[in-house]
Amino acid sequence: MAKKVLILCGDYMEDYEVMVPFQALLAYGVAVDAVCPGKKAGDVCRTAVHQGLGHQTYSESRGHNFTVNATFDEVDASKYDGLLIPGGRAPEYLAMNESVLDFVRKFFGLGKSIASICHGQLILAAAGTVKGRKCTAYPSVRPALIDAGVHWIEPETLASCFIDGNLVTAATYIGHPEFIRLFVKALGGTITGSDKRILFLCGDYMEDYEVMVPFQSLQALECHVDAVCPKKKAGETCPTAIHDFEGDQTYSEKPGHDFTLTATFEDLNISSYDALVIPGGRAPEYLALDEKVITLVKEFMEARKPVASICHGQQILAAAGVLKGKKCTAYPAVKLNVVLSGAIWLEPEPIDRCFTDGNLVTGAAWPGHPEFISQLMKLLGIQVSF
Numbered sequence: 001m002a003k004k005v006l007i008l009c010g011d012y013m014e015d016y017e018v019m020v021p022f023q024a025l026l027a028y029g030v031a032v033d034a035v036c037p038g039k040k041a042g043d044v045c046r047t048a049v050h051q052g053l054g055h056q057t058y059s060e061s062r063g064h065n066f067t068v069n070a071t072f073d074e075v076d077a078s079k080y081d082g083l084l085i086p087g088g089r090a091p092e093y094l095a096m097n098e099s100v101l102d103f104v105r106k107f108f109g110l111g112k113s114i115a116s117i118c119h120g121q122l123i124l125a126a127a128g129t130v131k132g133r134k135c136t137a138y139p140s141v142r143p144a145l146i147d148a149g150v151h152w153i154e155p156e157t158l159a160s161c162f163i164d165g166n167l168v169t170a171a172t173y174i175g176h177p178e179f180i181r182l183f184v185k186a187l188g189g190t191i192t193g194s195d196k197r198i199l200f201l202c203g204d205y206m207e208d209y210e211v212m213v214p215f216q217s218l219q220a221l222e223c224h225v226d227a228v229c230p231k232k233k234a235g236e237t238c239p240t241a242i243h244d245f246e247g248d249q250t251y252s253e254k255p256g257h258d259f260t261l262t263a264t265f266e267d268l269n270i271s272s273y274d275a276l277v278i279p280g281g282r283a284p285e286y287l288a289l290d291e292k293v294i295t296l297v298k299e300f301m302e303a304r305k306p307v308a309s310i311c312h313g314q315q316i317l318a319a320a321g322v323l324k325g326k327k328c329t330a331y332p333a334v335k336l337n338v339v340l341s342g343a344i345w346l347e348p349e350p351i352d353r354c355f356t357d358g359n360l361v362t363g364a365a366w367p368g369h370p371e372f373i374s375q376l377m378k379l380l381g382i383q384v385s386f
Contacts, residue, residue, distance in 0.1 A: 010090025015047035015063030016173040017086035024217035026370035028384040033070035077106040087118020095126035113186040115168040134164040177219035193381040194222040203283025208240035208256030209366040210279035226263040280311020288319035306379040308361040327357040
């Protein structure tokens with residue numbers, strides 16, 4: 001039976017902590033509404049990029065704009081199977097809103113599944129709903145939770161998660177794979193076909209969402225996912241770019257999160273992977289000039305293993321000469337590369353359209369992630385059932 005989840009949003013919630021679960025759940029077939037007090041469907045919440053850069057606390061910069069798709073004053077808690085609360089700075093002020101607190105109490109009173117991450121647990125503490133419950137959170141939230149009567153679970157790492165009955169809590173977005181998986185299971189979901197190994201081809205200034213959303217969405221499905229970048233080793237990072245649509249004639253760019261690689265490009269055994277994912281952003285412009293990258297892409301395509309490429313990622317496919325005769329979409333500005341490479345261009349109308357042609361999945365931009373991920377899941381034989 002189809003499930004429906006509500007995400008409680010606010011200005012300057014953490015960018016990953018709203019979009020990764022939002023698009024992952026949609027990809028798994030869950031209906032998701034996102035609301036913010038005082039805002040209507042179609043309004044925008046600003047987000048924040050939080051990350052540790054070696055200082056005594058996390059840094060903050062502007063993230064993507066997140067569009068809510070429902071109106072807070074019109075939602076009915078009884079119509080949803082679960083509630084998800086992102087972290088960031090939004091929970092600080094949302095915890096002072098009585099309408100928010102009453103809403104959270106209704107979800108708890110109805111026995112719904114609740115998932116809260118990072119600073120989101122401030123709202124649970126203010127609502128008085130977690131007394132006696134086992135709970136973790138971002139470490140600085142500990143005093144408030146202890147004062148609220150929580151049985152505090154110290155996060156061993158920033159990836160730590162904990163489940164207590166219908167309540168799933170996590171320390172930060174680093175723990176998204178387990179956090180999302182536990183929430184899916186709390187909703188009654190089962191995952192099958194997840195014994196897959198997937199490789200991400202990364203580069204400096206790839207688009208922030210276009211690497212992390214599919215990366216963690218696939219990890220949440222219990223796939224083994226590696227990320228590599230030419231001339232970099234496991235544990236090194238790639239800076240990312242936030243590409244957004246803010247009313248200009250083309251996308252804007254802001255600095256994104258640093259993305260940590262999990263494997264070393266030069267040590268790859270390509271035959272050990274079942275699929276390849278190529279994020280967009282600006283990285284593909286220079287990766288398309290790297291002969292080792294071209295060889296890697298050709299190996300996947302010649303073996304007819306699933307290849308999923310989004311946005312500007314198709315610049316690499318075009319340079320590799322693997323698109324001739326293939327039906328393909330991409331970010332509209334990449335149409336020239338795609339057409340000149342001999343592909344059959346499919347117009348991305350609307351921008352979230354994605355297409356599968358044989359072993360190839362292509363998408364135009366990160367708004368299409370749910371379809372992009374679900375089409376790759378289908379090729380890999382991965383299913384989430386409720």
